Amino acid sequence: MNLAKSISHFCLIFKGDFDTMNISKKEFEMNLLTVINEKVSAAFKAAGFDDAQTLVRAADRPDLADYQANGALALAKSQHQNPREVAEKISEELKKDSFFSEVSVAGPGFINMKIKDEELTKLAAQILTQEKAGYERADKPQTVVLDYCGPNVGKVLHVGHLRSGNIGDAVRRIMTFAGDKTIGDAHLGDWGRPMGLVLTELQHRWPDMPYFKPDYTGDDGYQIPFTLADVVEAYPIASAKAKEDEAYMEQAKQYTRELQEGKKNLRDLWKKFVDLTKADTQDLMQQLNVHLDLWWGESTVNDRCVKMIESLKQSGMAELDEGAWIIRQEGDTPPLILVNSAGASMYAASDMATIEAREEEFKPDAIIYFTDARQGLHFSQVFASAKKAGICPENVKLEYQPFGSVNGADNKPYKTRDGGVPTLRFLIDSAVQKARTKMDAGEIGRDLTDAEKDEISHTVGVAALKFMDLMNDKVKNYIFDEERMVSTEGKTGPYLLYAMVRMKSVLEKLGEPKDDTLILTNPAERKLLLNLYTFPENVQIAYDNRAPHVIADYLYKLCQDFNLFYHDCPIKDADETTKNSRLNLVAYTLKVALICADMLGLKVPNKM
RNA sequence: GCGCCUGUAGCUCAGCUGGAUAGAGUGUCGCCCUCCGAAGGCGAAGGUCGUGAGUUCGAAUCUCGCCAGGCGCGCCA
Structure with a gap:
């Protein structure tokens, strides 16, 4: 990103024309940049340049100036004038202001300004004592849903969740400070085939659990025999077994379907291990000081997803291709798969339904996703499809904020010494341990x-x-x-x-x-x-x-x-x-x- | 093959929506505790900004080509 450009963007609203903006001058004298920009803007006008951008910013040559204005350069270019002469004219006006101890033109037309110490110190009480230390929101505050953390039931949190949670929460904090209404959603991966696999494996290991008794009515007070570690272990084992064992796979598929249909015994057991995952995630995020407002999961939008798919089929938005229901994309972009040829709905469908749910519940101005950089194609398909299908209104911004991977010294994805994927808990524990060693x-x-x-x-x-x-x-x-x-x-x-x-x-x-x-x-x-x-x-x-x-x-x-x-x-x-x-x-x-x-x-x- | 991301000091990175002499840290070398916290501070050395063109008064920054690395490309999430 470009510092100068961002700052000039920030300055755009301060044209020195406060009356027409119906905002008092006092309110705009909220930080040093706007104070100086107002002065420079006035000097531009006095020199006969009305609508030019001042391009004021903190000097990048602190040996020469405190603040600089690059606006004369751009102005001279657009008006085909000598930049130094333009800068001189403006600088003559600025010199009349006792706020500055020194105003000079340097190089091709930079206007350099040094501020009097007394002015600098006087402003501190007005600016730095403000609650937000001079930060003033330029545009209208927004409502924003931020999607980060993204834990998956049956899988252990790792370094990717560290990034997603950290970055997403930091952006949420920045936006909150800036005045936005923010909603941080964990977007729990708690649905689909993996759940059926875990259910199947748990049954194999603990066949005596009441959930699998034919006369099951409820699990009041029942203490589950398994821990989170068992669930995390169960999933990859089940996944492997299912590939080998057809009957096992059938069982998993059946449980997946029955779970989604709402069969009570499976729902009750499912809730138990979802809660284990949630509690573990909450503990880790709390340790990281990552805040989440919402724990919606894929299961939250299941019913909505079913209806949405039906409606997309009806409207012709979705079409049947090679046995799968897809939404075609523009150009060379491959189609989005809503429902695979086996009849199971895919995560793209769930993500679209989640957009619909968020839109209905929060009416956000933007939804921002913090996931790793490999999901770019997925989100471009989901975003385009959600817009095209009218699930997401045109004025709602869907934003994908990808992040890179965490690598080891060999520049390959970071692994522990024994070659495993480091868990988030391990990362936290070893960082804390190292800090303690250092302290001791x-x-x-x-x-x-x-x-x-x-x-x-x-x-x-x-x-x-x-x-x-x-x-x-x-x-x-x-x-x-x-x-x-x-x-x-x-x-x-x-x-x-x-x-x-x-x-x-x-x-x-x-x-x-x-x-x-x-x-x-x-x-x-x-x-x-x-x-x-x-x-x-x-x-x-x-x-x-x-x-x-x-x-x-x-x-x-x-x-x-x-x-x-x-x-x-x-x-x-x-x-x-x-x-x-x-x-x-x-x-x-x-x-x-x-x-x-x-x-x-x-x-x-x-x-x- | 197509698409996305990345390439800046020995190393790790800022700067990239065009501006002055490309900045930090680390590592190397030297210096500073009678003093509010030395888990600190100061200084030196270190760069054809991957590469070649183009646009511009001006390019690490914009455009195009090329090279190198990472990732992704219909039924996992």
Whole structure:
């Protein structure tokens, strides 16, 4: 994504023409970018350029400027004028504004602006004290359903669920912060042939369960003899047996059908192992601080799915081809298969029915899917078909947000040392264990009790795991380096947590600031303050691109700037004014950092 | 064969909806604790942005070709 473009998009609504927008000027002076953009926009007008984009953004050459405007370049191009002359004219107007200490034209026509320290410090109390630290929603808030996590009954959660849950939840948090109404749905895989297979295998192993007695009426108080581990083990075994043993396969098919028809004994048993999966998933997601609002599954839309397929057949949208019911696609795209030639409905049908259910229940503006990058074709078929069939209204946006795979050092999908697929529980446990080892070996945390160490190492370990997963552009594969993950050096979860713990610690030990006066006496303070002001733009870019890594990157830079400030600017022994000012900076930084951490679903301990 | 994604420092990655001298981290080398948390900070070295054209005043960024890697292509999810 392009920073400049995203910011300019963000700026588009601020044309300096507040009256026509029926919004008070005050409300728009909510962050530094909009303040400057208003000034530059006014200068454009005064110089005779009315409708041009100002293209204001934080300078990418901090040695030359605080903010820059690239609008003169674009303007000169469209009007066939000399860009430097255009920039000079605008810059002459800007120089009249006492807000800036320096305005100059550089290179082909960049307008560079430096802001007076007093202006910069004065704005802090107006901007950084706001609940959202200057972030202002540009367009109308939306209702959005987000589909992530995606656990499957009978299968153990693995690294793919880590990505789906982490990324989906982070995007949900970002959207929620931005003002959207969000609904996170786990989309449980709890239907179809796998369920029949599990039922069959459970019967083989525990034939005495009441569910299989001919006179079954209910399972009140019955304690199931199997655990989640048994269910997870049962599925692949059943799957293998079914391929060999025809009778076994027939039994599984029959159970699948009877389950879907609602036969009570099977439904009751099915519910037992679905609940086991759900409880396990809930536990893991809670450990990861991934929030879900909804636990709809494929079973939730079963009845709807049956009706939908019938109606698609009636309308001619679906056609029979080689024994299967399909929906033809545009161009070379292969058809979507609704019902296979054996008469079983496919997951594409279930996904379409789920869209219909979500539309009916929530009337969302958008539905966003977080699944791995291999499902692109599937979703393009489902989306196109849902639109074509009128299941999804035209104005509802269906969005597929793919993510790359997690690879080992060999750049092949990540495996444990024994070659197995690492479970999510294993990943969490080993991250926590590593954090604990680090804590026990280090000088830090000596004064903590064992219980505190347990809790903090869990927080740190999970943050390490999550941050590693969120710090890169989600569409790319990344290499899982378990040692680097828990390192406190460099761009890691523990580094961020450490910086934030320091901020908390400073405020706790030296007290909160007495008033909101801010003074700048050191370059590190100025750098940190300027960075705090760019929070709104970063949120906007992250929002527009559904890109948690933009927040991750911003938080990292904020912590770097803070650590430099912390190192260069002593607080305890400074004079009262300086001390108070620096405490203000710490408080502002902590506030913004905690918002960012929350967007990423990172918990921040008080000590570590 | 068709389609999607990726290729930037030794390594791991930002930047990619066109702008200045392409940024971090890590690794290597050097420096900084009498001080609010050194799980920290500072500095040095390190790049034909896969490749070749094109568009443009200006290309890592846009277009096209090529090369390399990953993934997907009707009855699993």
